């Protein structure tokens with residue numbers, strides 16, 4: 093149970109966290125509390141949005157979305173400059189109805205399930221802080237580095253103030269019973285990470301990283317260090333590999349992906365322009381002694397195969413088969429790399445474990 097932040101608490105928390113901000117006139121009194129008879133709070137989390145438009149401040153602060161949805165439409169507006177405009181510290185019309193199952197998970201700081209209207213609904217505007225990040229939401233429009241950095245800091249500032257974990261950070265798409273898709277879109281980069289898609293899992297991980305440091309902390313950037321980036325991917329569960337067809341390894345476990353090239357549950361482990369060096373450790377069950385599973389790196393442009401690299405052969409041994417294959421390569425711009433396996437035995441083999449570790453040097 094937490095009371096909404098006061099103007100003084102907002103200013104202090106944002107300054108401490110390094111959030112650049114300006115205060116819109118009237119932000120300390122603007123809100124929907126009196127008009128709805130429902131005072132804002134207690135608060136349980138943050139809700140992140142994209143505006144799906146440009147120059148959205150006027151709509152968010154003054155115009156709303158017509159008579160049905162009066163302003164303010166958020167507590168904060170985050171344009172591409174990364175300088176937040178404080179719009180309101182009271183009740184705002186940003187969340188709409190939240191599915192109760194998602195809302196309860198935010199309250200409990202547990203993983204947020206898909207919003208299920210059948211569990212009931214909660215008025216998210218009663219209890220969630222809202223930030224609107226300026227982005228068209230078309231999957232092409234990019235969140236500049238400064239904008240994403242501020243988004244992480246704003247969420248962390250609120251969590252730190254209330255003593256919350258990153259589990260209190262949610263996206264509109266995680267609560268909406270109307271199928272809202274925000275926030276989403278490509279991000280230019282963050283810290284030492286190159287371009288990556290905005291997902292709530294990534295945003296929460298970045299908030300968690302901030303909260304583990306002092307509020308004055310900044311993520312290290314590539315310019316400050318010659319250290320390579322680290323990628324460490326694997327499998328959540330083993331899977332069956334049928335005989336006779338080349339099959340891509342889908343990396344479902346991501347322990348580290350500093351380069352940001354691996355999309356969740358994707359096959360790509362590094363994208364160019366880059367050089368990389370590493371290893372792939374495989375454990376296979378059920379491969380008959382003397383039979384072979386072939387392993388090769390496949391270079392792609394999008395989904396098109398551009399080059400296949402030399403094959404390594406893993407030969408079945410008694411008591412399970414273990415192999416480590418070295419990965420070294422240079423990838424040009426627009427190229428990405430994945431790993432393919434071909435089971436040459438006559439029966440299904442279980443790919444019990446795949447662990448990929450690589451150091452990645454980005455080129456420009």
Ligand SMILES: [Zn+2]
Pocket residue numbers: 140141142186264272274
């Ligand atoms: Zn939204």
